[in-house]
Amino acid sequence: MSDAAFTVIDLGGTTLRTARYGVADDAVTDVRRVPTDGIAGHPGRPVAELQARVLDQVAALAAEAVARHGSGAVCVSFAGPVTADGRALAAPTVWGGPGEQVAVRQRLEERLGLPVVVVNDLTAAVWRYVDPADDRPFCLITVSSGIGNKVYRAGEVLLDTEGHGGEIGHWTVDPSPDAAPCDCGGRGHLGALASGRGALAAARRAALADPAGYARSALAASAPDPELLDNRALVAAVRAGDAFATAAVRVGITALATAITAVFTSIGIRRYVLIGGFALALGARYAELLTAELERLGCFGLTPEEVRQMVVLGAEDDDSGLIGAGRLLAATLPAPAPAPAPTR
Numbered sequence: 001m002s003d004a005a006f007t008v009i010d011l012g013g014t015t016l017r018t019a020r021y022g023v024a025d026d027a028v029t030d031v032r033r034v035p036t037d038g039i040a041g042h043p044g045r046p047v048a049e050l051q052a053r054v055l056d057q058v059a060a061l062a063a064e065a066v067a068r069h070g071s072g073a074v075c076v077s078f079a080g081p082v083t084a085d086g087r088a089l090a091a092p093t094v095w096g097g098p099g100e101q102v103a104v105r106q107r108l109e110e111r112l113g114l115p116v117v118v119v120n121d122l123t124a125a126v127w128r129y130v131d132p133a134d135d136r137p138f139c140l141i142t143v144s145s146g147i148g149n150k151v152y153r154a155g156e157v158l159l160d161t162e163g164h165g166g167e168i169g170h171w172t173v174d175p176s177p178d179a180a181p182c183d184c185g186g187r188g189h190l191g192a193l194a195s196g197r198g199a200l201a202a203a204r205r206a207a208l209a210d211p212a213g214y215a216r217s218a219l220a221a222s223a224p225d226p227e228l229l230d231n232r233a234l235v236a237a238v239r240a241g242d243a244f245a246t247a248a249v250r251v252g253i254t255a256l257a258t259a260i261t262a263v264f265t266s267i268g269i270r271r272y273v274l275i276g277g278f279a280l281a282l283g284a285r286y287a288e289l290l291t292a293e294l295e296r297l298g299c300f301g302l303t304p305e306e307v308r309q310m311v312v313l314g315a316e317d318d319d320s321g322l323i324g325a326g327r328l329l330a331a332t333l334p335a336p337a338p339a340p341a342p343t344r
């Protein structure tokens, strides 16, 4: 049995985590977390300075971890778009921006002297859901404060070499000029309607349009003024079956179902794994509402029973970036030398 290990790193805007991924047991151990030394801790500093700070921090922690783990490679799961050769194109939550792109892989390989892979965090998370026994393609979708997706097919995550792809949250689902604004500056994007933030905004719009309905809903009990409504109350009301809250959330869910039917009809993906704080907080109810919308819209060529099989929920923890990074290395790096065959 191989005891090969990799060092895996999850670089987010607030937290930087390092861990050891053991190939044989397919698990992460020695998980250590520190605040990311970027824009969250030093707001207002120049982007170039924050980029240098974060890279120094990652390199130092990676070097210590590599020594502890005796690892043969490092994978960084990164909170922003990354090119195929490991250049980070942007990272507003990590070092602000816009700024110059950063050759993260090259810089870390120079400092560490061993192979480094750098991928977008959702790309890493995809590998957690790759099942060697079932190699059907699938699409991972995260629904949290924003929306993102990645498609896995035949051993790879489908992306342009310059990092494009997987940004279904910025697909324009509502082209009207006064459509809901998106964080990116655009309007009517899927993320503006269907993310956790989008759902909250939809509930507030519904309250403005129908104050009497809002007053009768479970939402009004926790927030008489809709401006004070938060996602916790919204999620609790939907889970409790409140009709007003459910109708408000369904606006975004319908938009997401539309996007899924577009992915399905264009490239035939039949399995959608949902993760992200908002979707997982609503849990089975979210999958149920989304499946109902998919059934209503229909997927050309699929039976209703086949449509009901499309949506599944992912794991509820925060470990997908680390576990996925380890699995990605295990699947894509050359296998370690096999142990000598037993002699008889």
Ligand SMILES: [Zn+2]
Pocket: 169, 170, 182, 183, 184, 185, 186, 189, 191
């Ligand atoms: Zn957008």
